[in-house]
Amino acid sequence: MARITASVYTSHVPAIGAALDLGKTADPYWQPLFKGYEPSKQWMRDNKPDVIFLVYNDHASAFSLEMIPTFAIGCAEQFNPADEGWGPRPVPKVIGHPQLASHIAQSVIQDDFDLTIVNRMDVDHGLTVPLSLMCGQPDAWPCPVIPFAVNVVQYPVPSGRRCWLLGQAIRKAIESYDEDLNVHIWGTGGMSHQLQGPRAGLINREFDNAFLDRLIADPAGQAAVPHIDYVREAGSEGIELVMWLIARGAMAEGRAPKVVHRFYHVPASNTAVGHLILENT
Numbered sequence: 001m002a003r004i005t006a007s008v009y010t011s012h013v014p015a016i017g018a019a020l021d022l023g024k025t026a027d028p029y030w031q032p033l034f035k036g037y038e039p040s041k042q043w044m045r046d047n048k049p050d051v052i053f054l055v056y057n058d059h060a061s062a063f064s065l066e067m068i069p070t071f072a073i074g075c076a077e078q079f080n081p082a083d084e085g086w087g088p089r090p091v092p093k094v095i096g097h098p099q100l101a102s103h104i105a106q107s108v109i110q111d112d113f114d115l116t117i118v119n120r121m122d123v124d125h126g127l128t129v130p131l132s133l134m135c136g137q138p139d140a141w142p143c144p145v146i147p148f149a150v151n152v153v154q155y156p157v158p159s160g161r162r163c164w165l166l167g168q169a170i171r172k173a174i175e176s177y178d179e180d181l182n183v184h185i186w187g188t189g190g191m192s193h194q195l196q197g198p199r200a201g202l203i204n205r206e207f208d209n210a211f212l213d214r215l216i217a218d219p220a221g222q223a224a225v226p227h228i229d230y231v232r233e234a235g236s237e238g239i240e241l242v243m244w245l246i247a248r249g250a251m252a253e254g255r256a257p258k259v260v261h262r263f264y265h266v267p268a269s270n271t272a273v274g275h276l277i278l279e280n281t
C-alpha cells in the first residue's frame, strides 16, 4: 500500500529560481533565504520519497483565460519546464508517475471532486522553484513528480475548505494504491504578497505566522477561513496559501504531525517566504 509520510510547504517566488540559475545564492540579499533551506535539502537526502505529489498553481504558462481548470492532475510520462519569457529554466525535466496519477484521478473523481486530466503540460516556477529549493541543482530530480495545478489566479478560486477536503480525498486515493510507495505531498505558493495595484508590495508577518501556527495545530479551523480574508490580509496573491491546505488535508487525521523544520523570511523579491516540513507520526 502507498502511504504519505510527510508534507512540505514552501513559497515559489520566480526570482528565487533566477537567483539559483544565475549563481547568485551567496549574494548578501539571497544568502539568508537559501540558508533557511539547507536543513531541508539534507532532510530530502535523508528521507528520499518514491513519488512527490506537488500541489502548485500555473501562472498563465500552461493555461490561460482560454481554459481555466480549477483542479488539474498531470498524468503524463514527463513535463518540461515552461518558457515564462526568458526561456525555460535550466532544470531537469519532470518525470511523472502516470499509473499513480491515474489511480488518484479515478479515486478522487469518484469521491466527487471534479479534476481535469492533463496529458500534456509544461510546468512553470510554481512547480520548479520548490523542487530547486528542496533538491538544489541535480542533473535529475530525485523521484517522479505528479503535478497538481490549482486555479488561484482567475476568480472564482476554490475555498480553503474545499482544498482541505480534497486533500483528504487524495490521502484516501494514495492509501488505496496497491504498490508500496513512500509519497510526499507538497503545497506551494504564498505567503503574503501582492504584485499589482495600489497595495503592491504588501507583506503581513502577523497573518503569515498565524497561518503557519494554525496550519500545524488547527488546520480544520484554518480551512474555515473564507478566501476574501486571504486577499484582505495577505494580498491578492496571498490566496495561493489555500493550496497548502490540500497538502495538510492529506496528512494523517487526529494525530499531531512532527514539525521537522519551520522557516520564515522577508523579503524575496516582493514576497514573504514561508516554509514548513511536517512528518506523519
Ligand code: DHB
Pocket (backbone or CB within 6 Å): 012, 013, 014, 015, 059, 189, 190, 193, 195, 237, 240, 269, 270, 271
Ligand atoms: C512572484 C510570483 C509568484 O508566482 C509568487 O508566488 C510570488 C512572487 C513575483 O513575480 O515576484
Ligand code: FE
Pocket (backbone or CB within 6 Å): 012, 059, 126, 189, 190, 240
Ligand atoms: Fe505564485
